[in-house]
Amino acid sequence: MASSQGKDPGRVRLSDVAAVAGVSLSTASKALNDGERISEETVARVREAAERLDFQPNALARSFALGRSRTIGVLTHRAASTFAGPVLIGVVLELGTLQQASLVYDENLLVHREITSSIRELRARHIDGLIVVGDGHEHVSPSMSHLFTVPVTYVFAATDRAEDITYLPDNEMAGRLATRHLIERGRTRIAHITSDPESLAVRLRARGMQHELDEAGLQLVGPVRYGTWFQNWGVEAMTELLDSGADVDAVFCGNDHLALGALQVCEARGLRVPDDIAIVGVDNWEGIILDQGVRRLTTVDLRLQMLGRTAAADVIATNRVPGEHLVEPVLVPGPSS
Amino acid sequence: MASSQGKDPGRVRLSDVAAVAGVSLSTASKALNDGERISEETVARVREAAERLDFQPNALARSFALGRSRTIGVLTHRAASTFAGPVLIGVVLELGTLQQASLVYDENLLVHREITSSIRELRARHIDGLIVVGDGHEHVSPSMSHLFTVPVTYVFAATDRAEDITYLPDNEMAGRLATRHLIERGRTRIAHITSDPESLAVRLRARGMQHELDEAGLQLVGPVRYGTWFQNWGVEAMTELLDSGADVDAVFCGNDHLALGALQVCEARGLRVPDDIAIVGVDNWEGIILDQGVRRLTTVDLRLQMLGRTAAADVIATNRVPGEHLVEPVLVPGPSS
DNA sequence: CTGAAAGCGCTTACAG
DNA sequence: CTGAAAGCGCTTACAG
Numbered sequence: 001m002a003s004s005q006g007k008d009p010g011r012v013r014l015s016d017v018a019a020v021a022g023v024s025l026s027t028a029s030k031a032l033n034d035g036e037r038i039s040e041e042t043v044a045r046v047r048e049a050a051e052r053l054d055f056q057p058n059a060l061a062r063s064f065a066l067g068r069s070r071t072i073g074v075l076t077h078r079a080a081s082t083f084a085g086p087v088l089i090g091v092v093l094e095l096g097t098l099q100q101a102s103l104v105y106d107e108n109l110l111v112h113r114e115i116t117s118s119i120r121e122l123r124a125r126h127i128d129g130l131i132v133v134g135d136g137h138e139h140v141s142p143s144m145s146h147l148f149t150v151p152v153t154y155v156f157a158a159t160d161r162a163e164d165i166t167y168l169p170d171n172e173m174a175g176r177l178a179t180r181h182l183i184e185r186g187r188t189r190i191a192h193i194t195s196d197p198e199s200l201a202v203r204l205r206a207r208g209m210q211h212e213l214d215e216a217g218l219q220l221v222g223p224v225r226y227g228t229w230f231q232n233w234g235v236e237a238m239t240e241l242l243d244s245g246a247d248v249d250a251v252f253c254g255n256d257h258l259a260l261g262a263l264q265v266c267e268a269r270g271l272r273v274p275d276d277i278a279i280v281g282v283d284n285w286e287g288i289i290l291d292q293g294v295r296r297l298t299t300v301d302l303r304l305q306m307l308g309r310t311a312a313a314d315v316i317a318t319n320r321v322p323g324e325h326l327v328e329p330v331l332v333p334g335p336s337s
Numbered sequence: 338m339a340s341s342q343g344k345d346p347g348r349v350r351l352s353d354v355a356a357v358a359g360v361s362l363s364t365a366s367k368a369l370n371d372g373e374r375i376s377e378e379t380v381a382r383v384r385e386a387a388e389r390l391d392f393q394p395n396a397l398a399r400s401f402a403l404g405r406s407r408t409i410g411v412l413t414h415r416a417a418s419t420f421a422g423p424v425l426i427g428v429v430l431e432l433g434t435l436q437q438a439s440l441v442y443d444e445n446l447l448v449h450r451e452i453t454s455s456i457r458e459l460r461a462r463h464i465d466g467l468i469v470v471g472d473g474h475e476h477v478s479p480s481m482s483h484l485f486t487v488p489v490t491y492v493f494a495a496t497d498r499a500e501d502i503t504y505l506p507d508n509e510m511a512g513r514l515a516t517r518h519l520i521e522r523g524r525t526r527i528a529h530i531t532s533d534p535e536s537l538a539v540r541l542r543a544r545g546m547q548h549e550l551d552e553a554g555l556q557l558v559g560p561v562r563y564g565t566w567f568q569n570w571g572v573e574a575m576t577e578l579l580d581s582g583a584d585v586d587a588v589f590c591g592n593d594h595l596a597l598g599a600l601q602v603c604e605a606r607g608l609r610v611p612d613d614i615a616i617v618g619v620d621n622w623e624g625i626i627l628d629q630g631v632r633r634l635t636t637v638d639l640r641l642q643m644l645g646r647t648a649a650a651d652v653i654a655t656n657r658v659p660g661e662h663l664v665e666p667v668l669v670p671g672p673s674s
Numbered sequence: 675c676t677g678a679a680a681g682c683g684c685t686t687a688c689a690g
Numbered sequence: 691c692t693g694a695a696a697g698c699g700c701t702t703a704c705a706g
Contacts, residue, residue: 096441104433
């Protein structure tokens with residue numbers, strides 16, 4: 001006798017369906033799948049039998065026969081980090097919706113083993129595709145696409161190969177949305193407080209802002225105040241800005257920490273926000289507070305979970321388009337602007 | 338001819354290994370797996386051949402033969418929520434480490450389909466186990482264990498069946514850790530600001546606090562101030578507390594929002610924190626700020642990601658223990674206490 | 675349009 | 691200790 005572990009006595013097999021429908025196994029299979037070159041009547045009879053018996057095809061047998069695992073490999077770097085976390089959640093939730101399992105390899109694993117070893121394992125598992133989750137696009141990741149015969153999609157990561165399919169948040173659009181929002185509300189004297197220009201996100205957000213100002217024929221209340229991503233820089237830069245006596249009615253901050261710092265300075269000085277001065281940040285990191293019904297900041301949400309979902313849908317799709325794809329952020333209005 | 342999709346011409350099969358080792362297919366299989374009733378010499382020869390050919394067993398064929406998918410079903414409710422998110426990340430990362438794929442079903446799906454339909458799909462996939470991710474243990478989830486023949490583990494959820502295996506954060510210990518920390522630092526006049534006593538987490542944290550006070554022979558600077566989880570209640574309650582003229586040198590707040598509100602009031606009144614008054618919260622929700630090197634609060638971290646990892650390891654384990662299991666929180670010291 | 679048969683690549687009960 | 695053979699439950703090229 002052969003293995004009995006694979007057996008599941010209570011389970012309905014396709015052969016049972018075929019018997020009930022009075023057709024052969026192969027006809028039953030074709031009727032349930034492509035349905036091509038099978039008479040409508042037969043298809044109906046087989047489907048009915050399958051329905052009546054509550055037939056669920058054994059996914060293991062199907063995968064084996066087809067050589068497709070309905071499993072997607074997911075390679076991450078520090079997946080638990082603040083920004084990569086939502087991306088990973090989006091990836092696994094969307095894959096689940098698409099009936100695909102996720103086989104996740106975290107970097108912890110990769111440093112201990114050879115990278116080639118984990119790739120071999122991924123191949124042994126016959127994954128149908130691979131998603132590489134980065135940690136923003138500050139660092140360019142080396143392309144791994146040539147190591148796989150299955151589709152590879154990069155998300156929250158840039159690669160060194162132009163034909164790779166990458167998904168990134170649209171940081172330039174984030175700058176545009178924030179600035180447009182302020183302009184639409186009648187602000188004309190807008191300043192910018194942000195982090196280090198070494199960061200690509202900083203440069204892109206600033207560029208988006210500049211585009212909108214140009215289109216509106218406005219001048220930045222300059223210079224751009226570059227510093228760090230931390231709240232205390234927001235405090236310091238806002239203090240400097242106000243002390244400089246600049247005529248300013250709005251500030252676009254590169255992230256929400258800076259915006260909170262700026263808000264704090266304005267409140268301490270008795271300036272009304274947004275009446276005297278409007279403030280917009282980026283990240284919507286107040287998620288936890290928003291959950292609880294309190295929101296202080298206007299901000300731009302980069303939709304990181306949607307970014308993960310989009311990449312997951314892509315790796316399964318048949319019409320994949322090479323190159324860089326940007327996911328649109330959304331403006332989340334709040335009382336500060 | 339049969340299906341050719343399953344073929345992968347470049348791939349080494351077990352039969353190749355057997356041929357190179359000069360043994361039969363069955364002997365090769367046994368040598369590589371159990372190794373029982375096979376001579377050491379043969380085992381060595383087969384292993385060597387496998388090594389040399391870089392043999393990776395086809396996981397699809399293996400799963401099919403054994404009836405085990407190396408895939409774990411994961412059922413979530415609002416997985417993207419603030420607290421369930423880290424639990425889910427812990428689950429999928431740990432499963433990945435254990436070479437298990439994750440097949441995630443989010444509630445969005447479940448409301449549209451019959452729950453029985455998703456269970457049938459999970460069964461058709463021959464999952465080796467199921468993890469149910471809840472959203473805290475405020476609501477008791479109905480047990481689903483009887484619907485599956487594979488191991489079911491609940492995490493961040495309580496069920497209505499005592500034999501179910503559940504993993505929860507230890508909220509009582511969170512209250513103890515916070516209070517013990519304050520007592521060890523010489524505080525003797527400790528108050529408690531927290532949310533609604535309807536919440537089990539509120540009651541457990543308060544109970545843990547009371548235990549520690551009792552053991553130290555201290556009295557709570559009462560009454561417990563029950564309210565909401567929001568920062569403005571922290572502000573209000575702290576204001577009341579100070580206005581009441583109570584002699585207080587520390588406050589344990591039920592979460593970090595309340596602690597931030599309390600901190601704000603103290604700072605506004607010129608009280609030095611922690612010199613005049615020490616404050617401890619719960620949640621370590623400043624994660625994002627911590628990433629950036631700034632920390633204001635002392636807090637208790639419930640280790641939600643570790644909670645997810647622990648549950649994931651459990652569902653695979655052979656020695657599973659029925660009942661409720663608690664994951665220990667850790668105190669994260671900061672300048673506020 | 676339909677069906678008999680081979681095949682996907684393993685595991686294991688059984689005979690030797 | 692070893693090997694020939696059956697079996698896991700599907701899919702599909704081929705013949706009819």
